[in-house]
Amino acid sequence: MPYRPKELKEQYLYPAIRTYYDEPLVLDHGMGTRVWDIGGRDYLDFFGGILTVSVGHSNPRVVGRMGEQLKKIIHTSTCYLNEPMLEVAEKLAKITPGRLQKSFFLNSGTEAIETAIVSAKAHTGRHEIISLRHSYHGRSAVATTLTGHAPWKTVASTTPGIVHAHNGYCYRCPFKQTYPGCDLACARDLEELIKTTTSGAVAALIAEPIQGVGGFITPPPEFFQIAVEIARKYGGVFICDEVQTGFGRTGGKLFGIEHWGVEPEIMVFAKGLANGAAIGCTIALPEIADNLKGSTISTFGGNPLSMAAASATIDVILDEEIPQHVEQVGGLLMAGLRELHAEHKFIGDVRGKGLMIGVELVGENKTPAPQVAVQFMECARELGMLIGRGGLYGNVLRLTPPMTVKDTEVAEALDKLGKVCDQLNQA
Numbered sequence: 001m002p003y004r005p006k007e008l009k010e011q012y013l014y015p016a017i018r019t020y021y022d023e024p025l026v027l028d029h030g031m032g033t034r035v036w037d038i039g040g041r042d043y044l045d046f047f048g049g050i051l052t053v054s055v056g057h058s059n060p061r062v063v064g065r066m067g068e069q070l071k072k073i074i075h076t077s078t079c080y081l082n083e084p085m086l087e088v089a090e091k092l093a094k095i096t097p098g099r100l101q102k103s104f105f106l107n108s109g110t111e112a113i114e115t116a117i118v119s120a121k122a123h124t125g126r127h128e129i130i131s132l133r134h135s136y137h138g139r140s141a142v143a144t145t146l147t148g149h150a151p152w153k154t155v156a157s158t159t160p161g162i163v164h165a166h167n168g169y170c171y172r173c174p175f176k177q178t179y180p181g182c183d184l185a186c187a188r189d190l191e192e193l194i195k196t197t198t199s200g201a202v203a204a205l206i207a208e209p210i211q212g213v214g215g216f217i218t219p220p221p222e223f224f225q226i227a228v229e230i231a232r233k234y235g236g237v238f239i240c241d242e243v244q245t246g247f248g249r250t251g252g253k254l255f256g257i258e259h260w261g262v263e264p265e266i267m268v269f270a271k272g273l274a275n276g277a278a279i280g281c282t283i284a285l286p287e288i289a290d291n292l293k294g295s296t297i298s299t300f301g302g303n304p305l306s307m308a309a310a311s312a313t314i315d316v317i318l319d320e321e322i323p324q325h326v327e328q329v330g331g332l333l334m335a336g337l338r339e340l341h342a343e344h345k346f347i348g349d350v351r352g353k354g355l356m357i358g359v360e361l362v363g364e365n366k367t368p369a370p371q372v373a374v375q376f377m378e379c380a381r382e383l384g385m386l387i388g389r390g391g392l393y394g395n396v397l398r399l400t401p402p403m404t405v406k407d408t409e410v411a412e413a414l415d416k417l418g419k420v421c422d423q424l425n426q427a
């Protein structure tokens with residue numbers, strides 16, 4: 001009997017778990033920037049498992065370190081310490097901006113977001129949180145309430161005390177203005193939001209330096225300085241969600257927020273930190289971490305195998321100067337996409353930083369074109385290339401290869417993307 005992944009998925013998995021493509025793709029193995037499906041067909045991977053395979057599939061240094069750890073011990077729980085956990089905590093304290101120092105290791109971004117929110121509330125003694133429209137922060141009740149997208153919310157997204165501020169989305173400016181003449185009306189509106197929809201004293205502003213699931217919405221450079229200053233004026237701390245933007249992804253810097261000149265009180269990591277091993281981490285200023293009183297455990301948090309993967313991933317990122325490499329190859333990818341933008345009417349906007357590039361597909365008058373995005377992805381798959389999709393309307397292609405991608409692979413990707421555009425123009 002032939003293998004029936006679509007039927008098996010429908011029968012045994014929650015339908016809410018959305019897979020890409022009409023015929024779900026079953027991946028078997030990967031190496032560097034390439035993955036192979038169970039039929040032996042290879043694909044250029046320009047999504048990296050949602051920006052998670054940061055230093056390449058089966059990276060030898062990460063796999064080697066995990067292999068060594070596998071033979072020693074794979075579970076301790078947070079009731080005991082393990083060496084890789086302490087190693088990663090020390091490395092993070094050294095490489096993160098400002099005075100960020102104390103880490104709490106978890107299993108996913110969602111858990112790390114929860115920990116960040118609890119930490120901010122415990123530290124400030126307040127409970128109101130400001131999040132941004134078009135944000136994504138995970139899948140728990142709190143995280144989906146923080147999330148600024150109706151499609152990703154559930155019946156449980158009703159946590160009280162969370163309000164949503166404008167983001168810096170210049171292509172679809174909610175104030176119908178143009179940067180820089182707008183004087184950052186989007187960021188300045190935060191003050192009005194606090195005065196009119198909260199008690200006037202908030203616990204935190206939480207935001208992604210570049211919005212990931214939102215479609216790589218890249219704010220104007222001054223957005224965060226203005227917004228964070230307002231949040232602090234009303235007593236809030238700044239929680240920076242670096243789950244997608246962290247560890248060199250945005251090019252030239254280790255963390256996305258470093259482009260915007262703001263030092264957060266709390267940062268959240270997951271995804272690319274361990275090159276695919278399950279991980280989440282909240283790092284905070286020491287006084288904030290110390291204010292989370294009481295007892296707490298995470299059975300799998302700080303798991304030695306994930307921590308070994310994270311330690312090796314950080315080493316690769318630093319030793320191989322990945323942020324600089326990302327800036328260089330990201331520049332090539334961006335230049336090629338800008339050429340496609342100039343040639344094809346259905347490309348409305350190309351944006352992002354480093355190897356976090358979004359391509360917003362539109363019809364007449366910037367109308368979001370999610371169907372074109374779906375066709376684009378199917379077509380790219382046919383040509384042997386995987387890409388991601390996002391945006392409130394599902395019309396933004398997301399290009400995020402492993403950060404170790406080579407120049408030649410970027411050229412190969414641009415060639416394929418050009419062919420997809422030509423096919424769509426003929427359709």
Ligand SMILES: Cc1ncc(COP(=O)(O)O)c(C=O)c1O
Nearest residue numbers: 108109110136137138212243270
């Ligand atoms: C910015 C951001 N924060 C938090 C999360 C939640 O992470 P996880 O899926 O590991 O729970 C995600 C996941 O995509 C994310 O993109």
